[in-house]
Amino acid sequence: MILSIGNQTQQLTKMAPLEEKSVRSPGEAQANFADTLKKAIANVNESQVASDKKTEALANGNIDDLHNVMIAAQKSSITLEATVQIQKKVVDAYKEIMSMQV
Known part of the structure; x- marks a missing residue:
């Protein structure tokens, strides 16, 4: 479906503004990542256990x-x-970050 430029502009203006990201403490971010x-x-x-049981x-x-x-088994x-x-x-990224000079 082809939309006119005017129609697209109207759709963009109707969109809500971007919400600010919530600020998390480093501890919360670490806990979220760990979870x-x-x-x-x-x-x-x-997945491994289910495959083993079926086999x-x-x-x-x-x-x-x-x-x-x-x-x-393939899954x-x-x-x-x-x-x-x-x-x-992740290990490669960690090594790269650790080798950066501050």
């Missing part, structure tokens, strides 16, 4: 749906690989 990190690691762990159930003959077992693998790559990037 986010813990939740992310817990999600990776849950074990398949090996024991309790389930015969190989398709869902393989999907769970688990991708989640773990993404976590490792993010960890490497």
Whole structure:
């Protein structure tokens, strides 16, 4: 759908002004980051555990749906690989920051 420039200008003027960001103390920011990190690691762990349970159930003959077992294993693998790559990037960023001259 093509909008005229006048219509776009009217839409922009109707938008609410940007709200100021809330000011957080360093302690609150650190706690928020730590909680986010813990939740992310817990999600990776849950994915690994779910994959292990499905694989074990398949090996024991309790389930015969190989398709869902393989999907769970791939999700688990991708989640773990993404976590490792993010960890490497964070370590690299930390090293770069620490090598900066003040």
